[in-house]
Amino acid sequence: MRDVDYLRPETVAEASALLAELGEGGRLIAGGTALLLALRQRMVAPTHLVSLARVGGLRGITYDPRDGLRIGALTTHSALARSAVVRAHYPVLADMAGRLADPQVRNQGTLGGNLCYADPTTDPPTCLAALDARLVLGSARGDRSLPVTEFLVDYFTTALHPDEILTGIRLPPPRFDLGHHARFHRTAAEHRPLINLTLLARRDGDTVAEARLVVGATTVVPTRVAAAEAFLAGRAVTAAVAREAADIVADAVEPLSDLRGTAAFRRDMLRVMARRSIERLMPPGMEGREVA
Incomplete structure (x- = not known):
């Protein structure tokens, strides 16, 4: 250097x-x-x-039932994982942050820095996209706000203007009562997932009233799979339903193909990950039962 x-x-x-x-x-x-x-x-x-170490107001986590969650851009991944507020209201986010990369990265790396680097093969963007996160971008000209899905543009490319700084992340009040973030690594030594997936759901009795499913790491930017969400809505999840929904997910996404994994391999693994994640929505006592 x-x-x-x-x-x-x-x-x-x-x-x-x-x-x-x-x-x-x-x-x-x-x-x-x-x-x-x-x-x-x-x-x-x-x-x-x-x-940014001396810039005030870029750290901390606060929650309001009406306004939702506010996360300072310099909040570390480990602080996010440990936060009692996040664990209580957004447990899928805390779980994701607690499994990100390795302890050194979790303790030193910041959520804002992760988003601004815009590496496709990382976990926070997928989870935040599923949670409808918006990012606050500040400059000497004032602030503006963008959905995380508009902020992430391409490989290592964001919508930040040259003089802008990501100052905070905002999440609306939680509307889903179940959540799961899955990630696949080819080897235990890898810290960058080949595929990740965030699934959120709201139940109405034994059926899924609403679902949110976002795929990342295997796509350039997080990709919401609306067709699978629509398929799951109003259904009680069975093993057969989970398989069909997983096929929809695998067919809807155009996976990357590179030295780490071909598009065909990624699609097959995404199908497995989606099925296993969706099976978590089975009503109690239905696990493992084959119902058409």
Whole structure:
């Protein structure tokens, strides 16, 4: 790595002004878990690093029954996993954060940094997309808000303007009473999932009143599978229903194909993951029973 200047602004407006002034030579640094690797591998070569460590208001988690969850962009994954508020109202999010990558990344990496890096093979975007998250983007010009699905554009590409900073993540009040985040790794040594999937559901007795199903890691950006959601709505989940819904999921997605896995392999594994996740919605006592 070559020498770079390290700048420590104290407000969002000050950090935004620095980014506008530095242009391509400036890079924000939060937890640094992804950026330091990119610097080491010479994927990026900034002249200045703009640290967010001293900027106030970018940490913390608060919840209001009417407004939902507010997460500061510099909140670490481990803080998210440990939060009593998140565990009580958004348990699928806490569970996802507690299994992300490895302990070093969870303790140092931030949720905002993860989203801004826009690596397709990571877990938070898929889970947040299922939860209808919106991202607050700040600059010296003011704030704007985007759904996470509009924020993530392409491989390592976001909708951030050059002078903007992700300041917070907002989730609406919870509307689903069941949730599961699944991830598939080809080996135990891998920390980047080949496929992930978030399934949320609201029950009405033994039937699924509403479902939300989002696939990630095997697609460039998180992909919601509306056809599978519509198929599950109003049905009691059986093994046969889970298989049919999983086929819908596998057929609806266009998987990536690369050195880590072919599109055909990913599609087959996605079908297995979707079936196992959907089987979790079976009414009590139905597990393992074949009902047409």
